[in-house]
Amino acid sequence: MQVMDLLSTSEAARYIRLGERKLYELVAAGAIPCTKVTGKWLFPREELDRWLRSGLTRPAGMTEADPPPIIGGSQDSLLEWALRESGSGLATLSEGTQSGVRRLLRGEVIAAAIHYHSSSEDGATPDANIAAARANTALHDAVLVGFAQREQGLLLQPGNPKNLHSIVDVLRTGAMMAVRQPGAGAQMLFDVLLARADIKGRDLNRLEPPCLTGPDLAAAVRSGHADCGIATRAAAKSAGLDFEPLLFENFDLVMRQRSYFQPPMQALFGFLGDSRFKLRAADLSGYDVTPAGKIRYAR
Secondary structure, eight states: OOOOOOOOOOHHHTTTOOOOOHHHHHHHTTTOEEEETEEEEEEEEHHHHHHHHHHOOOTEEEEEEOOOSSEEEEOOOHHHHHHHHHOOOOEEESHHHHHHHHHHHHTOSSSEEOOOOOOOSSSSOOOHHHHHHHHOOOOEOOOOOOEEEEEEEHHHHHTTTOOSSHHHHHHTTTEEEEEETTTOOHHHHHHHHHHHOOOOOOEEEEEEEESSSSHHHHHHTTTSSSEEEEEHHHHHHHHEEEEEOOOOOOEEEEEEHHHHTHHHHHOOOOOHTTTTHHHHHHHHHHHTTEEEEEEEEOO
């Protein structure tokens, strides 16, 4: 097990070439990574290194270009509406959670919309997004901002003619299931549900090719090409489909610290407290916007 290298106040001040008085000012402002144990401030050396790198200034010619005003990652109808109504100037590139994070790391998007799921998640404390951000060492300056909690479930043909209520029912009836591409959050959830039910994905009838977004999946069910699939309640309502709820998930925006303060992102975050945003979420259905705009994780 790796032992964390902790520095005392005097050691930390020497390490980052600051006076102890200035260090205490940063601590009081919550501007430097630290922890208090039995009345003493301690500073993890690794976190100090990340903190220093996040504020690195490069000379002309070496300065990193600002990423384009695009939010990659998962598709979401409420997010797309909020980007337009907020006047943020932000566009979307919806390819799934993991694809969005990869584009974020390459500097191709300013933020990624994510909804991770893992086999250890029990539904009661769905913090897979935080775990993923924390585990991604390439995002040493990550900020995770809450957008909403969304209800995910089975999208079903009107009237649910095959009486489907779970993945077990899908297997039992031989129903055709629309799926998402690898790396999409809904597909991660599907994999978790398969593992819990001890079902192999190859034993299900799956529609090919995979659907790129939730609305694409809803269209496949609505057209009769599939009997069911996993997406949000909002996607089901928009397509006039029946919906069997499974769980609420965290839907967050992850970005770098410098991007958090950019005007397009601040315009969006400012709008999340607007009454119109709450009314739109209620109209689409399946959203809890309590987390909207709150920083859920930062380093």
